[in-house]
Amino acid sequence: MANYSEKYEAVIGLEVHAQLLTKSKLFCGDSAGFGSEPNTHISPITLAHPGTLPKLNKEAIELAVRMGLACNCEIERKNYFARKHYFYPDLPKGYQLSQHTTPVCIGGFVKIKTVDGERNIQLNRIHMEEDAGKSMHDQEENYSVVDYNRAGVPLIEIVTEPDLHSGDEAAAYVTEVRKLVRTLNVCDGNMEEGSLRCDANISIRLKGEKKLGTKVEIKNLNSIRFLKKAIDHEVMRMIEMKEKGETIVQQTRGFNPDTETTFAIRTKEDADDYRYMADPDLPPFVITDEFINEIKAALPELGEQKKQRFIQQYALPEYDAALLSDDKELADYFEAAAVDSTSYKQIANWLLGPVKSVLNEAGKEINSLSIKPAQLVSIIQLVEEGKVSYTMAAQKLFPAMLQANGTTALELAQQLNLIQERNEDALQQLIDEVLSNMPEKVTEYKKGKKGLIGLFVGEVMKKSKGKADPKLLNQLVTEKLAN
Template identity: 85%
Template sequence: MSNYSEKYEAVVGLEVHAQLLTKSKLFCGDDASFGALPNTHVSPIVLAHPGTLPKLNKDAIALAVRMGLACNCEIERKNYFARKHYFYPDLPKGYQLSQHTTPVCIGGFVKIKTTEGERNVQLNRIHMEEDAGKSMHDQDDVYSVVDYNRAGVPLIEIVSEPDLHSGDEAAAYLTEVRKLVRTLNVCDGNMEEGSLRCDANISIRLKGDPKLGTKVEIKNLNSIRFLKKAIDHEVMRMIDMKEKGETILQQTRGFNPDTETTFAIRTKEDADDYRYMADPDLPPFIISEEFIANIRASLPELSEQKKERFMQQYALPAYDAGLLSEDMELAAYFEEAARSSTQYKQIANWLLGPVKSVLNEEGKELATLPLTPAQLVSILQIVEEGKVSHTMAVQKLFPAMLQLNNGSPAEQLAQELNLLQERNEDALQQLIEEVLNSMPQKVTEYKKGKKGLLGLFVGEVMKKSKGKADPKLLNQLVTEKLAN
């Protein structure tokens, strides 16, 4: 990353904010969904009218605990909310309700995979808080405007220890967190809409030095690619400053994706500046053992568990099982297909090959694929039976099934498109004779020991059959003919 990488070590901690998938907000019944007209999901509680009181959303607690259990955290039984004071237009109350002293989830870890192998990234905490509204500065020529629809939407903040050491590691970690929240149905993980956002705390130190350097926080990184680029740029900037003898200031910075550089926003506040105090309007809440046990029992199979099961149950290689288990939709599609076919490896090959290619090319999700698992199995079946070659199935039949989108099984469509392989031995024998009679010299060379010419003969017959001859049968027939 720089000439100084032998000398310095980057130290990175991430704060990931995930909007919880509840129907209503954290402390009132307002709709928490995304995309409504500005200021239509608001109420006197969100707008902080005098005399209004908050009431805690139980579903939000359940989702926070769900995430904590999946991340191997200790669940705090006795919890309360604190007021975190700061004055900004997007917070009508003048404070945000957050868990400061008692995070609902303590410790834990998230396993990541990088080119250097697997390791656990340690977590500090996962706590709940309410989101703020959204200030916009480009909607009016004169005024800044505020949309309070997002204000009060429940969040969890997943805070890692300063346990990451590069942009690549941070990207792997955020990828894993995003996968986790989606698998658990805790958050939709949509970074473009802001339902998953990330702040990065970055410092550098001399290698071997246990003391952390001055920290800079980069706010609101809304893509995994931008996170990596922001960290790489910021580490380089800090190393250059150190080498020039300049002082690194504790700052909040932003990231400009156009220039791929960071810029200063303000000098960073410390926790004291927020004047935390326990909220007097919300009583402490107790999480019971029964509540935790019920959530633990309802946890879905996580990708690592699914990978192991796919290797055992379907005898898939670790690579295939890993790729399938990392994508919930792909894994579910695979299992649906596997219910009606034991060609498990072939199903995986098709999903990770032709199917994935089409989705990537068109930028679509698997849910939009106009091919049911049963139809995919019908393709595998006629290839296995030798009715259509694998090449013809991939190049002609599969695209045709996607285009027609009529639910037809593969054999019916292959017949309509004249793709079924020629297995009539008499017809093939005639084509073989025509080819061999037209190449007497090559036939003589073959019989004298130049066996590599077999491919030439088979290829010529295949051309004459317009690609429809069954390759296995054709090889056998040509070999027999030449042996006579």
């Protein structure tokens, strides 16, 4: 946990908004898809024409309950929607339908890991609501435009207690929530597209105090890195104000990623009065035990469960199992490869080494990899059979396979002249050439400077253009020097 000050501690609560992966919107049949032309996923219901009535999307309830069960929440049996009134151009009805008094999921926790260890972050609630449209102020010179495609898209808002104390903890928490929503197929977790976004409520207090300080809210943080930086900056800003004797006022603030600083949007002297009222057009919906049990029975394997299974089933070290199980797509790729090979540790090494390196460099995920699991296994088998060295496979063969179209690993290795030299007579000739050119080093080796073996092997490897089998070469050089 970050120690911002010997005197003060930060107290942080997060609100994470996750767009649910439903086909249609929360209260009508309009598409909830992302990326279409503006105002193409709209209807009289989305636009709040007079006389239109909402109809609740059952799939959204299922996804909300799924998330609640995974977060150890209590599921509310009788639920209502309320009208949250505020005027904004991207809100066609003049109010937002949200769960105010009866959130679908109550309490619960999310386990996080930081450098300080593991702990449970307590949740206050998870509730459903509809998203607003999107106002755009840079499309036209003299006026703003609104895209209503997003209006009415179902959201869940995952609200923590004021239970976090640093930017690091907040980043770990949102990372864990993103893994959960992706594993559960509740939300795609794409923060850059706005389908997962976060508001942070921050205050500071003297260490040992119980009373919370004046709260500042930072809105619409759309990356985990920005979340951490925004919190760290805001906490230090508040501490500096306290130390100068200045008064912290309740504000809504934004974050500027270029300067990595927060800025004031508006000051809030009192809590917002949204004039909540029960929606008369939506009857209460009841969640039965049978409904909950059906969802519970269909829950996918979560990260910690998968990690333990990988350790038991594939004999992987805990470190490898944790990294693989943290990423659903990576774990799926590993298991698909494990169908074709029992070299589980080698598969893990490749996925966490060369494969991950290529993906990170390209800024892509494993599901965009052009090499199928069976093809990766074929590369690993060439290394295990001694036909291609690991170095050549990782540095030459694997990158070439990414570009190849239908060529097998063996064919490509032959085309690239990567097949290892295992002809002992040919290798002996190269060894003789190297040793005859380094008589002084040979003498030093025979006098006890055994570390020189690496020099001799390296020189022979150069002469073979990297094609010599390193194990066989090391054996032959050692034998030659022993004579």
